[in-house]
Amino acid sequence: MSFDAVRDLYQDVILRHGRNPVHMQRLEVFDAAASGDNPMCGDRCEVRIQYAPDGAVGTIGFDARGCAISMASADLMVEAATGRPPEDIRALASDFYGLVRTGDTASENTALAALKPLSGVAEYPSRIKCATLPWAALLAALDGQTEASSE
Amino acid sequence: MVGDAGAMNQIGPRIPGVPFNVDRIRQDFPILSQSVRGKKLVFLDSAASAQKPRAVIEAMSHAMETQYANVHRGLHWMSERTTDAYESVRDQVASLLNAPSRDEIVFTRNTTEAINLVAHSYGRGVLQPGQAVLISEMEHHSNIVPWQMLRDAHGIRLLVAPVTDAGELDMAAYESLLADGNVGLVAITHMSNVLGTYTPAARVAALAHRFGARILFDGSQAVVHRAADVQAIDADFYVFTGHKLYGPTGIGVLWARAELLDRMPPFLGGGDMISSVSFEKSTWARVPHKFEAGTPAILEAIGLGAAISYVNEIGYDAIAAHEQSLTDHALATLSTIDGLYIIGRAQDRGGVISFTMDGAHAHDIATLLDRNGIAVRAGHHCAEPLMQRLGLDSTARASFALYTTHAEIDALAENLERVRSFFQ
Numbered sequence: 001m002s003f004d005a006v007r008d009l010y011q012d013v014i015l016r017h018g019r020n021p022v023h024m025q026r027l028e029v030f031d032a033a034a035s036g037d038n039p040m041c042g043d044r045c046e047v048r049i050q051y052a053p054d055g056a057v058g059t060i061g062f063d064a065r066g067c068a069i070s071m072a073s074a075d076l077m078v079e080a081a082t083g084r085p086p087e088d089i090r091a092l093a094s095d096f097y098g099l100v101r102t103g104d105t106a107s108e109n110t111a112l113a114a115l116k117p118l119s120g121v122a123e124y125p126s127r128i129k130c131a132t133l134p135w136a137a138l139l140a141a142l143d144g145q146t147e148a149s150s151e
Numbered sequence: 152m153v154g155d156a157g158a159m160n161q162i163g164p165r166i167p168g169v170p171f172n173v174d175r176i177r178q179d180f181p182i183l184s185q186s187v188r189g190k191k192l193v194f195l196d197s198a199a200s201a202q203k204p205r206a207v208i209e210a211m212s213h214a215m216e217t218q219y220a221n222v223h224r225g226l227h228w229m230s231e232r233t234t235d236a237y238e239s240v241r242d243q244v245a246s247l248l249n250a251p252s253r254d255e256i257v258f259t260r261n262t263t264e265a266i267n268l269v270a271h272s273y274g275r276g277v278l279q280p281g282q283a284v285l286i287s288e289m290e291h292h293s294n295i296v297p298w299q300m301l302r303d304a305h306g307i308r309l310l311v312a313p314v315t316d317a318g319e320l321d322m323a324a325y326e327s328l329l330a331d332g333n334v335g336l337v338a339i340t341h342m343s344n345v346l347g348t349y350t351p352a353a354r355v356a357a358l359a360h361r362f363g364a365r366i367l368f369d370g371s372q373a374v375v376h377r378a379a380d381v382q383a384i385d386a387d388f389y390v391f392t393g394h395k396l397y398g399p400t401g402i403g404v405l406w407a408r409a410e411l412l413d414r415m416p417p418f419l420g421g422g423d424m425i426s427s428v429s430f431e432k433s434t435w436a437r438v439p440h441k442f443e444a445g446t447p448a449i450l451e452a453i454g455l456g457a458a459i460s461y462v463n464e465i466g467y468d469a470i471a472a473h474e475q476s477l478t479d480h481a482l483a484t485l486s487t488i489d490g491l492y493i494i495g496r497a498q499d500r501g502g503v504i505s506f507t508m509d510g511a512h513a514h515d516i517a518t519l520l521d522r523n524g525i526a527v528r529a530g531h532h533c534a535e536p537l538m539q540r541l542g543l544d545s546t547a548r549a550s551f552a553l554y555t556t557h558a559e560i561d562a563l564a565e566n567l568e569r570v571r572s573f574f575q
Contacts, residue, residue: 044543067512
């Protein structure tokens with residue numbers, strides 16, 4: 001028995017970002033912040049953002065505790081979303097939710113490419129929320145809320 | 152009526168003279184031969200819900216195929232036979248708990264409903280505002296939230312007895328809370344669903360009584376692994392659920408002393424719980440029917456009866472000995488894994504083992520184990536306050552049942568070594 005079969009879920013990029021999330025930092029100066037909770041497992045993720053003068057999201061930082069999937073998802077989210085205007089981020093989030101729910105990687109959204117390693121989550125329904133938790137927090141922050149709903 | 156299940160507890164092996172044979176027992180559980188993700192199922196999540204022996208499955212389908220109608224109302228053969236079958240389970244439960252009277256057994260939907268019944272009925276009907284309910288830090292949410300609701304609705308105080316770093320009830324703190332607190336009721340687990348710790352029930356009850364408090368035990372975990380004797384431990388209330396005891400979902404039990412049940416107002420109103428009804432006034436049926444409004448879980452009760460018979464046939468002595476051996480083996484084996492930490496080290500503990508691992512979150516552990524067919528639970532185990540007390544967000548938990556084998560624990564340990572390398 002080995003764990004080769006879980007490589008679809010735990011690809012190297014996920015293990016790497018899950019172990020050492022490079023964007024995990026609490027921004028001291030920020031324009032909006034929101035937290036998400038996964039009540040099933042107690043995982044938490046707080047996202048803080050700074051807007052650039054043009055209205056785009058210039059800087060994103062997160063502070064989280066959680067599993068490899070949620071940590072990697074948060075880290076990859078920062079890479080994919082930074083520098084984009086809020087409406088692009090909302091569209092990207094929508095595509096990302098589709099990706100992790102269906103596993104379908106055919107989207108034409110180029111920003112989604114960096115997130116495709118998370119498509120394997122679709123095979124593990126109980127883990128989808130791990131991947132979407134940081135996104136829920138980011139979307140709540142964009143909407144000016146401080147708490148993400150758990151759904 | 153079913154025979155003296157209490158006496159059957161003493162028999163031990165299923166067939167007199169034949170020792171406990173886990174391989175034969177496993178043949179009684181059809182699901183254990185299933186594969187998961189192409190791997191042999193290793194089911195180590197029985198503390199969440201246990202698998203069902205064929206005897207339970209067949210008792211329920213046999214009732215539906217041959218002998219089923221509503222209970223306590225039909226003046227016909229089918230209803231009378233079904234009523235007998237349903238009511239005979241009350242005798243079985245009374246024997247299981249060594250209750251003084253069958254009329255002290257109330258069927259509920261599960262442990263949660265049983266505790267809500269007590270919180271609502273005894274809590275509002277007998278406890279006075281200003282009195283306290285004392286729980287412990289290692290309670291399941293089902294033994295926390297109903298008391299918070301009672302606190303907010305009825306003005307009782309909620310006190311929490313701490314657990315030690317070893318994961319045992321802090322007896323000195325428990326005693327001083329009782330001494331100071333005007334405690335009306337203690338509500339405490341008989342065995343922790345996270346740490347596997349057994350509460351020293353007789354001592355805990357004696358202390359409660361010394362300070363004038365009544366005591367409720369949540370027996371959801373304990374009754375699965377050891378014979379429970381409400382008279383020996385001198386309990387006032389004892390609750391458990393059927394589905395962890397190899398029975399079906401949807402059936403639970405409240406036992407309480409008759410004099411307490413008599414003083415308690417009904418919980419839910421409706422059919423079956425009344426003596427007479429007019430638009431001006433209704434009068435209540437006698438105990439226990441006063442607490443069983445509406446058509447009860449007839450088939451589930453019959454399933455529970457079959458589960459109790461099954462457990463009694465094997466015998467609690469044999470079950471406890473087997474599970475103690477499993478627990479000792481698991482504690483010894485898991486302790487050798489680098490970076491794995493077993494949570495709690497109670498002197499008296501059973502086959503529920505929570506652990507964490509350096510570099511691997513509980514959910515990741517569970518997903519990897521699942522890939523090799525091993526089912527464990529991961530998360531806060533419906534005991535968030537205990538997690539906070541222990542400074543943890545989540546743990547992985549392996550729990551054992553009478554059908555668990557030493558080889559399954561070896562498979563768990565072997566795979567946990569792989570999990571460790573995977574995340575290194």
